[in-house]
Amino acid sequence: MTEQLTDDEKLTLKTGAFGAVFMVSNADPGVLAVFRESFAASGAMADASGVVKEALTGGPLPKLPRDSALEVESVVLPALRRALEILAEKAPQDVGVYRAVVLTAADRTARAHNGVSPAEAEVVERIRGVLGEDATGR
Template identity: 50%
Template sequence: MIVAELTDHERATLKRAAFGVVYLVSNADPGFLSMLRESVAASGAFTGARGLARDVLTSGSLPRFPRKDPGGVEAEVLPALTASLGILRAKAPDEVDNYRDAVLAAAQRAAEASHGVNASEAAVLAKVRAALA
């Protein structure tokens, strides 16, 4: 296994993409209590990740997203997911599945956290799966 050191920018891309997914799921089911439940559920997936994915997703500060522009966040997050896989394939190929699994688990757990998965959340999950394919 060859693992090259990730730059700060690459680490930020991986983290922003992963947390952006949770943001998109949370926006699909608005409400403070829903957001809180979803955030806690997603954080469990991130802390349960292995290897480099766990290191990237559980260290440093949390990314911030604009509350008034979820469409803009989606336009940033989905390509960032694809870019994240490219970064890992180039620098840490054995970590691709760990990262993908952590992001998908966080998205699914967030969607299920508040009264099950609604149609809007299912649509976000489908976009996330497509970006990670």
């Protein structure tokens, strides 16, 4: 059974997902890389379904801190945790969808420009850890 998500809950899902991409992109910044990475991540977001697609494709964009990677992480990682809690409560069938979309977007972002740097790999692993999956996808 799926319950309707509130606007705040949708924004939490969006903050986690878009923020994860932002974290990876900022791990190894570059002007041209940003465009390639954004395009790569948008494809993963478009593949979402159910309440996850509704949350990620509607409403306002999340406001993320821009001052430091640590500040971004302090907003994004809790949003990812909270997003999983929201989905587990209101749309348990979509928890896996959210995990897959966020991880695919983060992985595509990391690979979009000259392969995955060590800094990007580290950020993706932190995101994976929050989402409860190890490197093998479990």
